[in-house]
Amino acid sequence: MPSPQNRGNHQSVRHIIMDTALELFTGNGYFNTTVHHIQKAAGISIGSIYHHFKNKEAIAKAIYDALIDQMSQAILNIMQQHDSTKDRCRAVISYLFELTENEPRKMHYMLHANHKEFIPDQKPVCSSVPFEMIASMVPIGMTNGEIKPMDPIAASVCLFGPALRLIHLKLDGVIQRPLSEYFDEIWNAAWEGLAV
């Protein structure tokens, strides 16, 4: 057993609480999930939860912050690994599809949850760092001549709107097939409408 076992256990329980809460929040909704539900599902006591988090809201905030960090890092990597706007946008959509398939709870929490309803003074998700990063890719593509000159917001929704819509449908259980099977068709159609 490693020496800093207290620190290790602390982190561990914290993550168990966050993982369990994410599952319940996305499955049943934040307000339908009681701290007692989390306690029972995580197999720990209420006292332990309140030892690690100030209150229920703090759990939701911690989950949200962790997801924002994870996504920001992923987008940053994509920006560094690709040079053209076209490749970057493709890679971003591909990443969002994979995240939806592999960790649908996380994607659900980012896209479906109305965070301002339970986290006070929360900016909408689309104004968060990772989404701002994604949005910033479009003007770049316009200045270097990859994308038609047009309103940046219009271009942005044309490029990412279809993919985000598809993710919504997947998370709602409306479609069953893996998102990757749709990738080429929606990417080609979107890019064809925007490319110079």
Place this chain on the structure above:
Amino acid sequence: MPSPQNRGNHQSVRHIIMDTALELFTGNGYFNTTVHHIQKAAGISIGSIYHHFKNKEAIAKAIYDALIDQMSQAILNIMQQHDSTKDRCRAVISYLFELTENEPRKMHYMLHANHKEFIPDQKPVCSSVPFEMIASMVPIGMTNGEIKPMDPIAASVCLFGPALRLIHLKLDGVIQRPLSEYFDEIWNAAWEGLAV
């Protein structure tokens, strides 16, 4: 004063409750809105609310059903007034934009609210009648040769995804300009990617 004043008042109070609740539900969220809030904002008593509705959930359900009816009727009219898939889709997006501008609360309630969290056994909005009607337009356009042969779901998200994304951004307050200013650009880009 018209003779059926009881019936008239009944309808009136019912609608006042629904309008007030819609305002509060979309502004603060369903779970953050207490029946006391509705009572106070509507300027009526709590007893009166429970006279007209079984409970808070029934108010939410009544609002939802009314909106679904209103949208279904509007889409039906559009289907009857236009023949080509292209014109129909244009008209639908135009209608959704106008609804967002003129009655943002209604649009917010349809798109942002996670109804399954407070209305049991509720299908997701995208499986509701008006959205099924919209989705049904795409295969029609494919069989009569207006739209490229491709996966119907892929085509559907390409056609309506950008518009829905734009509506989301508008409702979140991320964009201020009227949606009509974006219409041509996103419509042309989307249609260009799909048209034969």
Place this chain on the structure above:
DNA sequence: GTCTATACTCAGATAGAC
């Protein structure tokens, strides 16, 4: 049909032993 006052339930949070 509308009102006020109130009963009841239960989720959020705390206290304090271990």
Place this chain on the structure above:
DNA sequence: GTCTATCTGAGTATAGAC
């Protein structure tokens, strides 16, 4: 750090007068 037992307040819904 974790636990059980408990408190408190808020919010839903009802009772019953008018």
